[in-house]
Amino acid sequence: MSAGMQADQFFEVLKSRRVVRSYTDEPVSDDDLWKLAQAGRWSANGGNMHPHRFLITRDATQIRLMRTFAPGMLVTPPAVVVLLTDREVAARLKWNLDASYIHWVDTGTAAQNMMNMAHALGLGTCPVTSYSKSGVSAILGLPPHLIPELLLMVGHPKPVSRELRADAPKPITTRDLTYWEAPGQHDPT
Amino acid sequence: MATKQSTAGGVLTEDEALEIISYLVASAETSLSEPSHYAIFRLIDASSRMIGLMLDHETPRTGEFLRRFKAEVDQKKVWMMWDSEAFFDFVRTAPAGVAAEAKRLAAVDDLEVKEANA
Numbered sequence: 001m002s003a004g005m006q007a008d009q010f011f012e013v014l015k016s017r018r019v020v021r022s023y024t025d026e027p028v029s030d031d032d033l034w035k036l037a038q039a040g041r042w043s044a045n046g047g048n049m050h051p052h053r054f055l056i057t058r059d060a061t062q063i064r065l066m067r068t069f070a071p072g073m074l075v076t077p078p079a080v081v082v083l084l085t086d087r088e089v090a091a092r093l094k095w096n097l098d099a100s101y102i103h104w105v106d107t108g109t110a111a112q113n114m115m116n117m118a119h120a121l122g123l124g125t126c127p128v129t130s131y132s133k134s135g136v137s138a139i140l141g142l143p144p145h146l147i148p149e150l151l152l153m154v155g156h157p158k159p160v161s162r163e164l165r166a167d168a169p170k171p172i173t174t175r176d177l178t179y180w181e182a183p184g185q186h187d188p189t
Numbered sequence: 190m191a192t193k194q195s196t197a198g199g200v201l202t203e204d205e206a207l208e209i210i211s212y213l214v215a216s217a218e219t220s221l222s223e224p225s226h227y228a229i230f231r232l233i234d235a236s237s238r239m240i241g242l243m244l245d246h247e248t249p250r251t252g253e254f255l256r257r258f259k260a261e262v263d264q265k266k267v268w269m270m271w272d273s274e275a276f277f278d279f280v281r282t283a284p285a286g287v288a289a290e291a292k293r294l295a296a297v298d299d300l301e302v303k304e305a306n307a
Contacts, residue, residue, distance in 0.1 A: 021267070068211035071219055071231050074267075130223060132215035168272040 013120050020124025021074050023155030027058065028079040032121050036081060036154065039117035040110040046102040051089045052110060053146065055082040062139065069135030070151060072128035077153035081114060082136075083107050087145040107149040114152055124157035198250055199243035209239050229280055230269045237262040250297075254290045261286075 037054050057063060058079045066080065067073040085107070090097045097103055115125045128151040136148050180188045201209070216231040240259040248255055262283070268276040 068208045069215040071212060071216045071234065074234065130219045130227070132218045134218075135211065135215050165272060165275055168275065171271075 013116060017116060017119040018124075019126045020155070020157045021126050021153075022158040022160045023075065023077050023124060023153075024158045025078065026156040028123065028154055028156070032118075032123060033058075033079060033081070033154070035121060036114045036117055036152075039113040040081075040083070043106070043109040043113040045106050045109065049089070049093055049095070049102075051085050051093075051095070051097075051103050052106060052149075053084045053086050054110075055084055055140065055142075055146075056080075057082070057140075065139045066131075066136055066151070069139060070128055070131035072130030073151065073153060074126075075153070077126075077155040079154040081152040081154060082140065082148050083110060083150040083152065084142070085147045085149050087147060091145075104149065111150050111152055118154060122156070123154055126153040127151070128153060198252075199246050199248040199255075201239075201242050201246070205242040205245070208242065209235065212238055226269065226273065226277075230266060230276075233262055233266050233280060233283070237266065250294060251290065258283075258286060258290075 033056050037056065040052070040054055041050075056079065057066075060076075063078075063080055064076055067076050085097065085103045087097060090103070111127050115127065118125045131148070131151060133148055136142075136151070137146075140148070142148065175186050179185050212235060216228070216235065220228040220231065237259050240255045240262075244252065244255060244259070261279075265276065265279040268279065
């Protein structure tokens with residue numbers, strides 16, 4: 001697919017994705033999880049350095065225990081992709097991660113690709129950054145060089161209704177977020 | 190003389206209690222770096238998680254209330270993400286509902302004591 005082809009459809013996928021915090025018990029297939037890993041692999045990546053590793057788990061006990069150390073996991077999903085930074089990769093590249101945020105940007109691009117891919121597959125996802133790194137590392141048995149940067153809950157969405165008050169704040173708009181040419185200039189000149 | 194009714198219902202297993210402890214200490218850590226109102230959310234969510242574990246056991250005295258309160262907490266806690274004022278309003282009023290249940294239990298206990306001593 002060349003850039004521009006089916007752009008409207010592609011935008012609909014982007015626009016209709018939501019964070020999903022309610023899942024059915026249906027397992028997530030190997031094929032679907034592999035597609036998420038591939039989507040992460042093909043994300044924009046600083047310097048093509050690929051400091052990340054993706055740990056996929058469907059182990060119910062592991063997920064349940066991980067959730068106890070992850071306040072951001074409001075539910076227990078059928079699958080989790082743990083996005084890790086491999087500090088050994090960084091060390092080989094003489095890359096000082098403690099003075100860099102590139103690997104966090106890369107975590108975000110990989111996670112977003114995975115979330116969009118999941119949505120296109122009919123799956124729901126929720127990124128989780130509220131967790132104890134030491135606690136989650138212990139539960140997963142991670143060696144010290146693998147740092148958990150983000151937990152991505154994955155599952156088949158269970159429909160839920162979201163009731164809003166009539167005077168609830170209006171969602172932020174693209175215009176609110178966008179400046180043209182200068183800060184504060186919300187419209188093209 | 191009769192004493193206050195035993196309240197063994199809803200007692201957590203050691204593993205379940207450890208789940209709550211894990212959640213609380215992890216929340217303490219994440220609260221070091223997260224926006225301050227997240228900590229409020231964690232406490233409300235902790236109450237839901239604990240109720241969920243309690244309801245896996247017999248809860249003859251509080252079960253009805255706990256089920257109703259947990260459903261309300263789970264519905265309203267997520268307002269924090271898109272309607273924070275509504276969430277804060279809920280946080281302000283939630284203790285009154287729990288207090289009413291505590292008073293109801295105390296009244297039941299007092300009545301039983303009085304009846305036993307009559």
